[in-house]
Amino acid sequence: MNQPDVSIVSIGIDVGGTKVLGGAVDENGVIQKKVRRDTPKSGGDELNKVIAEVIQELLAEFPSKYIGISAAGLVSSDRRTMIGAPNIANWNGVDIAGAIDKLIGVKVVVENDANAAAWAEARHGAGSGEKNVLILTVGTGLGGAVVINGELYRGADGTAAEFGHIRVVPDGILCGCGVKGCFEQYSSGSSLMRRAKEAIESNPDAARSLLALGDGTVTGLTGAHITKAALDGDVLAIKVLGETGDWLGMGIATLAMAFDPALVIIGGGVVEAGELLLGPARIAMERVMPFAGKHPSPRIVGAKLENDAGLIGVADLARR
Ligand SMILES: [Zn+2]
Known part of the structure:
Protein backbone atom coordinates (compact mmCIF):
# COMPACT_ATOMS: atom_id res chain seq x y z
CA MET A 1 0.00 0.00 0.00
CA ASN A 2 1.25 3.48 -0.83
CA GLN A 3 1.84 5.90 2.03
CA PRO A 4 -0.51 8.90 1.81
CA ASP A 5 1.11 12.22 0.93
CA VAL A 6 -0.14 14.17 3.96
CA SER A 7 0.69 17.50 2.34
CA ILE A 8 -2.26 17.15 -0.02
CA VAL A 9 -4.72 15.54 2.35
CA SER A 10 -7.60 17.72 3.50
CA ILE A 11 -10.10 17.25 6.31
CA GLY A 12 -13.82 16.93 5.71
CA ILE A 13 -16.57 16.87 8.35
CA ASP A 14 -20.09 15.87 7.38
CA VAL A 15 -22.59 16.89 10.06
CA GLY A 16 -25.91 15.08 9.98
CA GLY A 17 -28.90 15.02 12.32
CA THR A 18 -27.63 11.83 14.00
CA LYS A 19 -23.90 11.59 13.31
CA VAL A 20 -20.76 13.63 12.73
CA LEU A 21 -18.53 11.94 10.17
CA GLY A 22 -14.98 13.17 9.78
CA GLY A 23 -12.38 12.08 7.28
CA ALA A 24 -8.89 12.76 5.99
CA VAL A 25 -9.27 12.75 2.22
CA ASP A 26 -6.50 12.72 -0.38
CA GLU A 27 -6.57 14.64 -3.66
CA ASN A 28 -8.04 11.64 -5.48
CA GLY A 29 -11.06 11.67 -3.19
CA VAL A 30 -9.90 8.60 -1.27
CA ILE A 31 -10.63 8.59 2.48
CA GLN A 32 -7.42 7.77 4.40
CA LYS A 33 -8.98 7.80 7.85
CA LYS A 34 -12.50 8.13 9.14
CA VAL A 35 -13.85 9.21 12.53
CA ARG A 36 -17.47 9.00 13.65
CA ARG A 37 -19.32 10.57 16.61
CA ASP A 38 -22.97 11.00 17.53
CA THR A 39 -24.50 14.43 16.93
CA PRO A 40 -25.39 15.87 20.36
CA LYS A 41 -29.16 16.35 20.60
CA SER A 42 -28.66 19.83 22.05
CA GLY A 43 -26.77 20.87 18.88
CA GLY A 44 -25.19 24.34 19.09
CA ASP A 45 -22.09 24.68 21.32
CA GLU A 46 -22.00 20.98 22.18
CA LEU A 47 -21.98 20.10 18.50
CA ASN A 48 -19.20 22.61 17.79
CA LYS A 49 -17.11 20.92 20.50
CA VAL A 50 -17.65 17.48 18.97
CA ILE A 51 -16.66 18.83 15.54
CA ALA A 52 -13.52 20.40 17.04
CA GLU A 53 -12.58 17.06 18.66
CA VAL A 54 -13.03 15.19 15.39
CA ILE A 55 -10.87 17.77 13.59
CA GLN A 56 -8.13 17.50 16.20
CA GLU A 57 -8.13 13.72 16.05
CA LEU A 58 -7.70 13.79 12.27
CA LEU A 59 -5.14 16.61 12.27
CA ALA A 60 -2.98 14.67 14.75
CA GLU A 61 -2.37 12.08 12.03
CA PHE A 62 -2.93 14.17 8.91
CA PRO A 63 -1.75 17.77 9.35
CA SER A 64 -3.61 19.97 6.85
CA LYS A 65 -4.55 23.61 6.50
CA TYR A 66 -7.67 22.71 4.51
CA ILE A 67 -10.70 21.86 6.64
CA GLY A 68 -14.31 21.87 5.51
CA ILE A 69 -17.60 21.26 7.35
CA SER A 70 -20.76 20.33 5.49
CA ALA A 71 -24.31 20.29 6.83
CA ALA A 72 -27.86 20.58 5.57
CA GLY A 73 -29.05 24.17 5.54
CA LEU A 74 -28.50 27.62 4.19
CA VAL A 75 -24.84 28.66 4.45
CA SER A 76 -23.58 32.26 4.18
CA SER A 77 -21.77 33.11 0.95
CA ASP A 78 -18.52 33.76 2.89
CA ARG A 79 -18.65 30.08 3.95
CA ARG A 80 -18.61 30.80 7.70
CA THR A 81 -22.14 30.92 9.08
CA MET A 82 -25.05 28.49 9.16
CA ILE A 83 -27.92 30.81 8.35
CA GLY A 84 -30.60 28.16 8.78
CA ALA A 85 -30.13 24.51 9.77
CA PRO A 86 -33.40 22.55 9.50
CA ASN A 87 -32.21 19.32 11.21
CA ILE A 88 -29.93 20.54 13.99
CA ALA A 89 -30.88 22.29 17.23
CA ASN A 90 -29.43 25.69 18.23
CA TRP A 91 -27.34 26.11 15.10
CA ASN A 92 -29.31 28.78 13.25
CA GLY A 93 -27.26 31.91 12.66
CA VAL A 94 -24.16 30.35 14.27
CA ASP A 95 -20.74 31.52 13.01
CA ILE A 96 -19.34 27.99 12.88
CA ALA A 97 -15.96 29.04 11.44
CA GLY A 98 -15.58 31.55 14.30
CA ALA A 99 -16.60 29.00 16.92
CA ILE A 100 -14.13 26.34 15.71
CA ASP A 101 -11.34 28.92 15.45
CA LYS A 102 -12.04 29.96 19.05
CA LEU A 103 -12.06 26.35 20.29
CA ILE A 104 -8.95 24.98 18.56
CA GLY A 105 -7.43 27.82 16.52
CA VAL A 106 -7.92 26.42 13.02
CA LYS A 107 -9.57 27.89 9.92
CA VAL A 108 -12.52 26.04 8.46
CA VAL A 109 -15.00 26.65 5.65
CA VAL A 110 -18.66 25.69 5.84
CA GLU A 111 -20.56 24.31 2.87
CA ASN A 112 -24.10 23.17 2.20
CA ASP A 113 -24.18 19.36 2.32
CA ALA A 114 -25.92 18.98 -1.04
CA ASN A 115 -23.27 21.14 -2.68
CA ALA A 116 -20.50 19.16 -0.99
CA ALA A 117 -21.92 15.77 -1.99
CA ALA A 118 -22.58 17.00 -5.51
CA TRP A 119 -19.08 18.35 -5.87
CA ALA A 120 -17.63 14.98 -4.83
CA GLU A 121 -19.87 13.21 -7.29
CA ALA A 122 -18.94 15.60 -10.09
CA ARG A 123 -15.18 15.42 -9.37
CA HIS A 124 -14.60 11.87 -8.17
CA GLY A 125 -17.83 9.99 -8.86
CA ALA A 126 -20.14 9.58 -11.84
CA GLY A 127 -19.17 13.01 -13.22
ZN1 LIG B 1 -40.90 24.50 -2.36
Missing part, protein backbone atom coordinates in the same frame (compact mmCIF):
# COMPACT_ATOMS: atom_id res chain seq x y z
CA SER A 128 -15.42 12.46 -13.24
CA GLY A 129 -14.00 14.02 -16.41
CA GLU A 130 -17.11 16.13 -17.19
CA LYS A 131 -17.08 19.93 -16.80
CA ASN A 132 -20.79 20.73 -17.07
CA VAL A 133 -22.86 18.63 -14.74
CA LEU A 134 -26.19 18.88 -12.90
CA ILE A 135 -26.78 16.84 -9.77
CA LEU A 136 -30.26 16.12 -8.45
CA THR A 137 -30.45 14.40 -5.08
CA VAL A 138 -33.71 12.61 -4.40
CA GLY A 139 -33.94 12.56 -0.61
CA THR A 140 -36.78 13.66 1.65
CA GLY A 141 -36.84 16.68 -0.65
CA LEU A 142 -35.10 17.24 -3.96
CA GLY A 143 -31.65 18.81 -3.70
CA GLY A 144 -29.64 20.18 -6.56
CA ALA A 145 -26.22 21.43 -7.57
CA VAL A 146 -24.63 22.77 -10.71
CA VAL A 147 -21.07 22.46 -11.93
CA ILE A 148 -20.31 24.93 -14.73
CA ASN A 149 -16.97 24.84 -16.53
CA GLY A 150 -15.57 22.66 -13.76
CA GLU A 151 -16.61 24.98 -10.92
CA LEU A 152 -19.41 24.69 -8.40
CA TYR A 153 -21.96 27.42 -9.11
CA ARG A 154 -23.22 29.06 -5.90
CA GLY A 155 -25.12 32.10 -7.13
CA ALA A 156 -25.11 35.61 -5.63
CA ASP A 157 -26.21 34.52 -2.14
CA GLY A 158 -25.10 30.90 -2.13
CA THR A 159 -28.59 29.50 -2.67
CA ALA A 160 -28.32 28.54 -6.35
CA ALA A 161 -29.60 25.24 -7.72
CA GLU A 162 -32.49 24.76 -5.31
CA PHE A 163 -34.17 22.80 -8.09
CA GLY A 164 -36.63 21.21 -5.68
CA HIS A 165 -38.39 24.55 -5.31
CA ILE A 166 -38.92 25.34 -8.97
CA ARG A 167 -42.67 25.56 -9.42
CA VAL A 168 -43.84 22.88 -11.85
CA VAL A 169 -47.58 22.76 -11.14
CA PRO A 170 -49.54 26.02 -10.75
CA ASP A 171 -51.40 25.83 -7.42
CA GLY A 172 -50.26 22.25 -6.91
CA ILE A 173 -49.35 20.51 -3.66
CA LEU A 174 -48.25 22.87 -0.86
CA CYS A 175 -44.49 22.74 -0.24
CA GLY A 176 -42.58 23.32 3.01
CA CYS A 177 -41.11 26.47 1.43
CA GLY A 178 -44.55 28.09 1.38
CA VAL A 179 -45.21 27.82 -2.35
CA LYS A 180 -47.68 25.45 -4.03
CA GLY A 181 -46.57 23.08 -6.79
CA CYS A 182 -42.79 22.81 -6.23
CA PHE A 183 -40.82 20.19 -8.20
CA GLU A 184 -39.94 18.28 -5.00
CA GLN A 185 -43.61 17.73 -4.23
CA TYR A 186 -43.70 15.54 -7.36
CA SER A 187 -40.23 14.03 -7.44
CA SER A 188 -38.64 13.24 -4.06
CA GLY A 189 -38.61 10.55 -1.40
CA SER A 190 -41.64 12.17 0.22
CA SER A 191 -43.59 12.22 -3.03
CA LEU A 192 -42.67 8.57 -3.60
CA MET A 193 -44.14 7.70 -0.20
CA ARG A 194 -47.27 9.77 -0.89
CA ARG A 195 -47.79 7.97 -4.20
CA ALA A 196 -47.22 4.58 -2.58
CA LYS A 197 -49.77 5.33 0.17
CA GLU A 198 -52.35 6.49 -2.36
CA ALA A 199 -51.79 3.38 -4.49
CA ILE A 200 -52.05 1.10 -1.44
CA GLU A 201 -55.27 2.73 -0.24
CA SER A 202 -56.90 2.38 -3.65
CA ASN A 203 -55.79 -1.24 -4.05
CA PRO A 204 -54.90 -2.87 -0.70
CA ASP A 205 -54.83 -6.39 -2.15
CA ALA A 206 -52.02 -5.48 -4.55
CA ALA A 207 -49.97 -4.09 -1.66
CA ARG A 208 -49.77 -7.14 0.59
CA SER A 209 -46.23 -8.23 -0.28
CA LEU A 210 -45.00 -4.62 -0.21
CA LEU A 211 -46.48 -3.96 3.24
CA ALA A 212 -45.07 -7.25 4.52
CA LEU A 213 -41.56 -5.80 4.09
CA GLY A 214 -42.34 -3.40 6.95
CA ASP A 215 -44.62 -3.96 9.92
CA GLY A 216 -47.63 -4.59 7.71
CA THR A 217 -49.04 -1.06 7.97
CA VAL A 218 -48.82 1.88 5.59
CA THR A 219 -47.11 3.97 8.28
CA GLY A 220 -44.43 1.30 8.69
CA LEU A 221 -43.49 1.54 5.01
CA THR A 222 -40.19 3.23 4.03
CA GLY A 223 -38.60 4.32 0.77
CA ALA A 224 -36.09 1.48 1.14
CA HIS A 225 -39.00 -1.02 1.25
CA ILE A 226 -40.38 0.39 -1.99
CA THR A 227 -37.01 0.18 -3.71
CA LYS A 228 -36.48 -3.40 -2.53
CA ALA A 229 -39.98 -4.46 -3.56
CA ALA A 230 -39.53 -2.88 -6.99
CA LEU A 231 -36.25 -4.70 -7.52
CA ASP A 232 -38.04 -7.93 -6.58
CA GLY A 233 -40.65 -7.24 -9.28
CA ASP A 234 -43.51 -5.79 -7.19
CA VAL A 235 -45.86 -4.12 -9.69
CA LEU A 236 -47.12 -1.38 -7.36
CA ALA A 237 -43.60 -0.41 -6.25
CA ILE A 238 -42.36 -0.34 -9.86
CA LYS A 239 -45.30 1.90 -10.79
CA VAL A 240 -44.73 4.52 -8.09
CA LEU A 241 -40.96 4.58 -8.72
CA GLY A 242 -41.65 5.02 -12.43
CA GLU A 243 -43.98 7.96 -11.73
CA THR A 244 -41.27 9.60 -9.63
CA GLY A 245 -38.78 9.04 -12.47
CA ASP A 246 -41.27 10.46 -14.96
CA TRP A 247 -41.54 13.76 -13.05
CA LEU A 248 -37.78 13.81 -12.60
CA GLY A 249 -37.23 13.45 -16.35
CA MET A 250 -39.70 16.21 -17.19
CA GLY A 251 -37.91 18.56 -14.81
CA ILE A 252 -34.54 17.61 -16.26
CA ALA A 253 -35.69 18.56 -19.78
CA THR A 254 -36.45 22.07 -18.47
CA LEU A 255 -33.16 22.28 -16.56
CA ALA A 256 -31.28 21.11 -19.67
CA MET A 257 -32.60 24.18 -21.49
CA ALA A 258 -31.17 26.42 -18.77
CA PHE A 259 -27.78 24.76 -18.24
CA ASP A 260 -27.00 22.52 -21.24
CA PRO A 261 -25.21 19.92 -19.09
CA ALA A 262 -23.42 16.96 -20.65
CA LEU A 263 -24.44 14.84 -17.70
CA VAL A 264 -27.19 14.74 -15.09
CA ILE A 265 -26.38 12.68 -12.01
CA ILE A 266 -29.22 11.41 -9.84
CA GLY A 267 -28.31 10.79 -6.19
CA GLY A 268 -30.14 9.72 -3.05
CA GLY A 269 -31.33 6.39 -1.70
CA VAL A 270 -33.82 5.74 -4.51
CA VAL A 271 -30.96 5.41 -6.99
CA GLU A 272 -30.60 1.86 -5.71
CA ALA A 273 -33.66 1.19 -7.85
CA GLY A 274 -31.39 1.85 -10.85
CA GLU A 275 -33.11 1.63 -14.22
CA LEU A 276 -36.56 1.40 -12.58
CA LEU A 277 -36.10 5.11 -11.77
CA LEU A 278 -33.57 6.25 -14.41
CA GLY A 279 -35.29 4.53 -17.35
CA PRO A 280 -38.62 6.39 -16.91
CA ALA A 281 -36.65 9.62 -16.27
CA ARG A 282 -34.82 9.30 -19.63
CA ILE A 283 -38.04 8.52 -21.50
CA ALA A 284 -39.86 11.49 -19.94
CA MET A 285 -36.95 13.84 -20.64
CA GLU A 286 -36.99 12.92 -24.33
CA ARG A 287 -40.79 13.15 -24.46
CA VAL A 288 -40.90 16.78 -23.33
CA MET A 289 -37.47 18.01 -24.50
CA PRO A 290 -37.78 21.32 -26.36
CA PHE A 291 -36.20 21.32 -29.85
CA ALA A 292 -36.08 17.53 -29.68
CA GLY A 293 -33.55 16.02 -32.06
CA LYS A 294 -31.91 19.40 -32.75
CA HIS A 295 -29.38 19.11 -29.91
CA PRO A 296 -27.90 16.31 -27.82
CA SER A 297 -29.78 15.44 -24.62
CA PRO A 298 -27.77 15.10 -21.42
CA ARG A 299 -26.99 11.60 -20.21
CA ILE A 300 -28.86 10.67 -17.01
CA VAL A 301 -26.88 8.40 -14.68
CA GLY A 302 -26.98 7.30 -11.04
CA ALA A 303 -24.56 8.63 -8.40
CA LYS A 304 -21.66 6.39 -7.40
CA LEU A 305 -20.25 7.64 -4.10
CA GLU A 306 -23.12 6.90 -1.70
CA ASN A 307 -22.77 7.88 1.97
CA ASP A 308 -19.27 9.36 1.94
CA ALA A 309 -19.95 11.91 -0.80
CA GLY A 310 -20.55 14.84 1.60
CA LEU A 311 -17.33 14.14 3.43
CA ILE A 312 -15.21 13.77 0.28
CA GLY A 313 -16.78 16.80 -1.36
CA VAL A 314 -16.36 19.22 1.52
CA ALA A 315 -12.75 18.10 2.01
CA ASP A 316 -12.08 18.93 -1.63
CA LEU A 317 -14.01 22.24 -1.54
CA ALA A 318 -11.90 23.29 1.47
CA ARG A 319 -8.89 23.45 -0.87
CA ARG A 320 -10.67 25.96 -3.14
Whole structure:
Protein backbone atom coordinates (compact mmCIF):
# COMPACT_ATOMS: atom_id res chain seq x y z
CA MET A 1 0.00 0.00 0.00
CA ASN A 2 1.25 3.48 -0.83
CA GLN A 3 1.84 5.90 2.03
CA PRO A 4 -0.51 8.90 1.81
CA ASP A 5 1.11 12.22 0.93
CA VAL A 6 -0.14 14.17 3.96
CA SER A 7 0.69 17.50 2.34
CA ILE A 8 -2.26 17.15 -0.02
CA VAL A 9 -4.72 15.54 2.35
CA SER A 10 -7.60 17.72 3.50
CA ILE A 11 -10.10 17.25 6.31
CA GLY A 12 -13.82 16.93 5.71
CA ILE A 13 -16.57 16.87 8.35
CA ASP A 14 -20.09 15.87 7.38
CA VAL A 15 -22.59 16.89 10.06
CA GLY A 16 -25.91 15.08 9.98
CA GLY A 17 -28.90 15.02 12.32
CA THR A 18 -27.63 11.83 14.00
CA LYS A 19 -23.90 11.59 13.31
CA VAL A 20 -20.76 13.63 12.73
CA LEU A 21 -18.53 11.94 10.17
CA GLY A 22 -14.98 13.17 9.78
CA GLY A 23 -12.38 12.08 7.28
CA ALA A 24 -8.89 12.76 5.99
CA VAL A 25 -9.27 12.75 2.22
CA ASP A 26 -6.50 12.72 -0.38
CA GLU A 27 -6.57 14.64 -3.66
CA ASN A 28 -8.04 11.64 -5.48
CA GLY A 29 -11.06 11.67 -3.19
CA VAL A 30 -9.90 8.60 -1.27
CA ILE A 31 -10.63 8.59 2.48
CA GLN A 32 -7.42 7.77 4.40
CA LYS A 33 -8.98 7.80 7.85
CA LYS A 34 -12.50 8.13 9.14
CA VAL A 35 -13.85 9.21 12.53
CA ARG A 36 -17.47 9.00 13.65
CA ARG A 37 -19.32 10.57 16.61
CA ASP A 38 -22.97 11.00 17.53
CA THR A 39 -24.50 14.43 16.93
CA PRO A 40 -25.39 15.87 20.36
CA LYS A 41 -29.16 16.35 20.60
CA SER A 42 -28.66 19.83 22.05
CA GLY A 43 -26.77 20.87 18.88
CA GLY A 44 -25.19 24.34 19.09
CA ASP A 45 -22.09 24.68 21.32
CA GLU A 46 -22.00 20.98 22.18
CA LEU A 47 -21.98 20.10 18.50
CA ASN A 48 -19.20 22.61 17.79
CA LYS A 49 -17.11 20.92 20.50
CA VAL A 50 -17.65 17.48 18.97
CA ILE A 51 -16.66 18.83 15.54
CA ALA A 52 -13.52 20.40 17.04
CA GLU A 53 -12.58 17.06 18.66
CA VAL A 54 -13.03 15.19 15.39
CA ILE A 55 -10.87 17.77 13.59
CA GLN A 56 -8.13 17.50 16.20
CA GLU A 57 -8.13 13.72 16.05
CA LEU A 58 -7.70 13.79 12.27
CA LEU A 59 -5.14 16.61 12.27
CA ALA A 60 -2.98 14.67 14.75
CA GLU A 61 -2.37 12.08 12.03
CA PHE A 62 -2.93 14.17 8.91
CA PRO A 63 -1.75 17.77 9.35
CA SER A 64 -3.61 19.97 6.85
CA LYS A 65 -4.55 23.61 6.50
CA TYR A 66 -7.67 22.71 4.51
CA ILE A 67 -10.70 21.86 6.64
CA GLY A 68 -14.31 21.87 5.51
CA ILE A 69 -17.60 21.26 7.35
CA SER A 70 -20.76 20.33 5.49
CA ALA A 71 -24.31 20.29 6.83
CA ALA A 72 -27.86 20.58 5.57
CA GLY A 73 -29.05 24.17 5.54
CA LEU A 74 -28.50 27.62 4.19
CA VAL A 75 -24.84 28.66 4.45
CA SER A 76 -23.58 32.26 4.18
CA SER A 77 -21.77 33.11 0.95
CA ASP A 78 -18.52 33.76 2.89
CA ARG A 79 -18.65 30.08 3.95
CA ARG A 80 -18.61 30.80 7.70
CA THR A 81 -22.14 30.92 9.08
CA MET A 82 -25.05 28.49 9.16
CA ILE A 83 -27.92 30.81 8.35
CA GLY A 84 -30.60 28.16 8.78
CA ALA A 85 -30.13 24.51 9.77
CA PRO A 86 -33.40 22.55 9.50
CA ASN A 87 -32.21 19.32 11.21
CA ILE A 88 -29.93 20.54 13.99
CA ALA A 89 -30.88 22.29 17.23
CA ASN A 90 -29.43 25.69 18.23
CA TRP A 91 -27.34 26.11 15.10
CA ASN A 92 -29.31 28.78 13.25
CA GLY A 93 -27.26 31.91 12.66
CA VAL A 94 -24.16 30.35 14.27
CA ASP A 95 -20.74 31.52 13.01
CA ILE A 96 -19.34 27.99 12.88
CA ALA A 97 -15.96 29.04 11.44
CA GLY A 98 -15.58 31.55 14.30
CA ALA A 99 -16.60 29.00 16.92
CA ILE A 100 -14.13 26.34 15.71
CA ASP A 101 -11.34 28.92 15.45
CA LYS A 102 -12.04 29.96 19.05
CA LEU A 103 -12.06 26.35 20.29
CA ILE A 104 -8.95 24.98 18.56
CA GLY A 105 -7.43 27.82 16.52
CA VAL A 106 -7.92 26.42 13.02
CA LYS A 107 -9.57 27.89 9.92
CA VAL A 108 -12.52 26.04 8.46
CA VAL A 109 -15.00 26.65 5.65
CA VAL A 110 -18.66 25.69 5.84
CA GLU A 111 -20.56 24.31 2.87
CA ASN A 112 -24.10 23.17 2.20
CA ASP A 113 -24.18 19.36 2.32
CA ALA A 114 -25.92 18.98 -1.04
CA ASN A 115 -23.27 21.14 -2.68
CA ALA A 116 -20.50 19.16 -0.99
CA ALA A 117 -21.92 15.77 -1.99
CA ALA A 118 -22.58 17.00 -5.51
CA TRP A 119 -19.08 18.35 -5.87
CA ALA A 120 -17.63 14.98 -4.83
CA GLU A 121 -19.87 13.21 -7.29
CA ALA A 122 -18.94 15.60 -10.09
CA ARG A 123 -15.18 15.42 -9.37
CA HIS A 124 -14.60 11.87 -8.17
CA GLY A 125 -17.83 9.99 -8.86
CA ALA A 126 -20.14 9.58 -11.84
CA GLY A 127 -19.17 13.01 -13.22
CA SER A 128 -15.42 12.46 -13.24
CA GLY A 129 -14.00 14.02 -16.41
CA GLU A 130 -17.11 16.13 -17.19
CA LYS A 131 -17.08 19.93 -16.80
CA ASN A 132 -20.79 20.73 -17.07
CA VAL A 133 -22.86 18.63 -14.74
CA LEU A 134 -26.19 18.88 -12.90
CA ILE A 135 -26.78 16.84 -9.77
CA LEU A 136 -30.26 16.12 -8.45
CA THR A 137 -30.45 14.40 -5.08
CA VAL A 138 -33.71 12.61 -4.40
CA GLY A 139 -33.94 12.56 -0.61
CA THR A 140 -36.78 13.66 1.65
CA GLY A 141 -36.84 16.68 -0.65
CA LEU A 142 -35.10 17.24 -3.96
CA GLY A 143 -31.65 18.81 -3.70
CA GLY A 144 -29.64 20.18 -6.56
CA ALA A 145 -26.22 21.43 -7.57
CA VAL A 146 -24.63 22.77 -10.71
CA VAL A 147 -21.07 22.46 -11.93
CA ILE A 148 -20.31 24.93 -14.73
CA ASN A 149 -16.97 24.84 -16.53
CA GLY A 150 -15.57 22.66 -13.76
CA GLU A 151 -16.61 24.98 -10.92
CA LEU A 152 -19.41 24.69 -8.40
CA TYR A 153 -21.96 27.42 -9.11
CA ARG A 154 -23.22 29.06 -5.90
CA GLY A 155 -25.12 32.10 -7.13
CA ALA A 156 -25.11 35.61 -5.63
CA ASP A 157 -26.21 34.52 -2.14
CA GLY A 158 -25.10 30.90 -2.13
CA THR A 159 -28.59 29.50 -2.67
CA ALA A 160 -28.32 28.54 -6.35
CA ALA A 161 -29.60 25.24 -7.72
CA GLU A 162 -32.49 24.76 -5.31
CA PHE A 163 -34.17 22.80 -8.09
CA GLY A 164 -36.63 21.21 -5.68
CA HIS A 165 -38.39 24.55 -5.31
CA ILE A 166 -38.92 25.34 -8.97
CA ARG A 167 -42.67 25.56 -9.42
CA VAL A 168 -43.84 22.88 -11.85
CA VAL A 169 -47.58 22.76 -11.14
CA PRO A 170 -49.54 26.02 -10.75
CA ASP A 171 -51.40 25.83 -7.42
CA GLY A 172 -50.26 22.25 -6.91
CA ILE A 173 -49.35 20.51 -3.66
CA LEU A 174 -48.25 22.87 -0.86
CA CYS A 175 -44.49 22.74 -0.24
CA GLY A 176 -42.58 23.32 3.01
CA CYS A 177 -41.11 26.47 1.43
CA GLY A 178 -44.55 28.09 1.38
CA VAL A 179 -45.21 27.82 -2.35
CA LYS A 180 -47.68 25.45 -4.03
CA GLY A 181 -46.57 23.08 -6.79
CA CYS A 182 -42.79 22.81 -6.23
CA PHE A 183 -40.82 20.19 -8.20
CA GLU A 184 -39.94 18.28 -5.00
CA GLN A 185 -43.61 17.73 -4.23
CA TYR A 186 -43.70 15.54 -7.36
CA SER A 187 -40.23 14.03 -7.44
CA SER A 188 -38.64 13.24 -4.06
CA GLY A 189 -38.61 10.55 -1.40
CA SER A 190 -41.64 12.17 0.22
CA SER A 191 -43.59 12.22 -3.03
CA LEU A 192 -42.67 8.57 -3.60
CA MET A 193 -44.14 7.70 -0.20
CA ARG A 194 -47.27 9.77 -0.89
CA ARG A 195 -47.79 7.97 -4.20
CA ALA A 196 -47.22 4.58 -2.58
CA LYS A 197 -49.77 5.33 0.17
CA GLU A 198 -52.35 6.49 -2.36
CA ALA A 199 -51.79 3.38 -4.49
CA ILE A 200 -52.05 1.10 -1.44
CA GLU A 201 -55.27 2.73 -0.24
CA SER A 202 -56.90 2.38 -3.65
CA ASN A 203 -55.79 -1.24 -4.05
CA PRO A 204 -54.90 -2.87 -0.70
CA ASP A 205 -54.83 -6.39 -2.15
CA ALA A 206 -52.02 -5.48 -4.55
CA ALA A 207 -49.97 -4.09 -1.66
CA ARG A 208 -49.77 -7.14 0.59
CA SER A 209 -46.23 -8.23 -0.28
CA LEU A 210 -45.00 -4.62 -0.21
CA LEU A 211 -46.48 -3.96 3.24
CA ALA A 212 -45.07 -7.25 4.52
CA LEU A 213 -41.56 -5.80 4.09
CA GLY A 214 -42.34 -3.40 6.95
CA ASP A 215 -44.62 -3.96 9.92
CA GLY A 216 -47.63 -4.59 7.71
CA THR A 217 -49.04 -1.06 7.97
CA VAL A 218 -48.82 1.88 5.59
CA THR A 219 -47.11 3.97 8.28
CA GLY A 220 -44.43 1.30 8.69
CA LEU A 221 -43.49 1.54 5.01
CA THR A 222 -40.19 3.23 4.03
CA GLY A 223 -38.60 4.32 0.77
CA ALA A 224 -36.09 1.48 1.14
CA HIS A 225 -39.00 -1.02 1.25
CA ILE A 226 -40.38 0.39 -1.99
CA THR A 227 -37.01 0.18 -3.71
CA LYS A 228 -36.48 -3.40 -2.53
CA ALA A 229 -39.98 -4.46 -3.56
CA ALA A 230 -39.53 -2.88 -6.99
CA LEU A 231 -36.25 -4.70 -7.52
CA ASP A 232 -38.04 -7.93 -6.58
CA GLY A 233 -40.65 -7.24 -9.28
CA ASP A 234 -43.51 -5.79 -7.19
CA VAL A 235 -45.86 -4.12 -9.69
CA LEU A 236 -47.12 -1.38 -7.36
CA ALA A 237 -43.60 -0.41 -6.25
CA ILE A 238 -42.36 -0.34 -9.86
CA LYS A 239 -45.30 1.90 -10.79
CA VAL A 240 -44.73 4.52 -8.09
CA LEU A 241 -40.96 4.58 -8.72
CA GLY A 242 -41.65 5.02 -12.43
CA GLU A 243 -43.98 7.96 -11.73
CA THR A 244 -41.27 9.60 -9.63
CA GLY A 245 -38.78 9.04 -12.47
CA ASP A 246 -41.27 10.46 -14.96
CA TRP A 247 -41.54 13.76 -13.05
CA LEU A 248 -37.78 13.81 -12.60
CA GLY A 249 -37.23 13.45 -16.35
CA MET A 250 -39.70 16.21 -17.19
CA GLY A 251 -37.91 18.56 -14.81
CA ILE A 252 -34.54 17.61 -16.26
CA ALA A 253 -35.69 18.56 -19.78
CA THR A 254 -36.45 22.07 -18.47
CA LEU A 255 -33.16 22.28 -16.56
CA ALA A 256 -31.28 21.11 -19.67
CA MET A 257 -32.60 24.18 -21.49
CA ALA A 258 -31.17 26.42 -18.77
CA PHE A 259 -27.78 24.76 -18.24
CA ASP A 260 -27.00 22.52 -21.24
CA PRO A 261 -25.21 19.92 -19.09
CA ALA A 262 -23.42 16.96 -20.65
CA LEU A 263 -24.44 14.84 -17.70
CA VAL A 264 -27.19 14.74 -15.09
CA ILE A 265 -26.38 12.68 -12.01
CA ILE A 266 -29.22 11.41 -9.84
CA GLY A 267 -28.31 10.79 -6.19
CA GLY A 268 -30.14 9.72 -3.05
CA GLY A 269 -31.33 6.39 -1.70
CA VAL A 270 -33.82 5.74 -4.51
CA VAL A 271 -30.96 5.41 -6.99
CA GLU A 272 -30.60 1.86 -5.71
CA ALA A 273 -33.66 1.19 -7.85
CA GLY A 274 -31.39 1.85 -10.85
CA GLU A 275 -33.11 1.63 -14.22
CA LEU A 276 -36.56 1.40 -12.58
CA LEU A 277 -36.10 5.11 -11.77
CA LEU A 278 -33.57 6.25 -14.41
CA GLY A 279 -35.29 4.53 -17.35
CA PRO A 280 -38.62 6.39 -16.91
CA ALA A 281 -36.65 9.62 -16.27
CA ARG A 282 -34.82 9.30 -19.63
CA ILE A 283 -38.04 8.52 -21.50
CA ALA A 284 -39.86 11.49 -19.94
CA MET A 285 -36.95 13.84 -20.64
CA GLU A 286 -36.99 12.92 -24.33
CA ARG A 287 -40.79 13.15 -24.46
CA VAL A 288 -40.90 16.78 -23.33
CA MET A 289 -37.47 18.01 -24.50
CA PRO A 290 -37.78 21.32 -26.36
CA PHE A 291 -36.20 21.32 -29.85
CA ALA A 292 -36.08 17.53 -29.68
CA GLY A 293 -33.55 16.02 -32.06
CA LYS A 294 -31.91 19.40 -32.75
CA HIS A 295 -29.38 19.11 -29.91
CA PRO A 296 -27.90 16.31 -27.82
CA SER A 297 -29.78 15.44 -24.62
CA PRO A 298 -27.77 15.10 -21.42
CA ARG A 299 -26.99 11.60 -20.21
CA ILE A 300 -28.86 10.67 -17.01
CA VAL A 301 -26.88 8.40 -14.68
CA GLY A 302 -26.98 7.30 -11.04
CA ALA A 303 -24.56 8.63 -8.40
CA LYS A 304 -21.66 6.39 -7.40
CA LEU A 305 -20.25 7.64 -4.10
CA GLU A 306 -23.12 6.90 -1.70
CA ASN A 307 -22.77 7.88 1.97
CA ASP A 308 -19.27 9.36 1.94
CA ALA A 309 -19.95 11.91 -0.80
CA GLY A 310 -20.55 14.84 1.60
CA LEU A 311 -17.33 14.14 3.43
CA ILE A 312 -15.21 13.77 0.28
CA GLY A 313 -16.78 16.80 -1.36
CA VAL A 314 -16.36 19.22 1.52
CA ALA A 315 -12.75 18.10 2.01
CA ASP A 316 -12.08 18.93 -1.63
CA LEU A 317 -14.01 22.24 -1.54
CA ALA A 318 -11.90 23.29 1.47
CA ARG A 319 -8.89 23.45 -0.87
CA ARG A 320 -10.67 25.96 -3.14
ZN1 LIG B 1 -40.90 24.50 -2.36
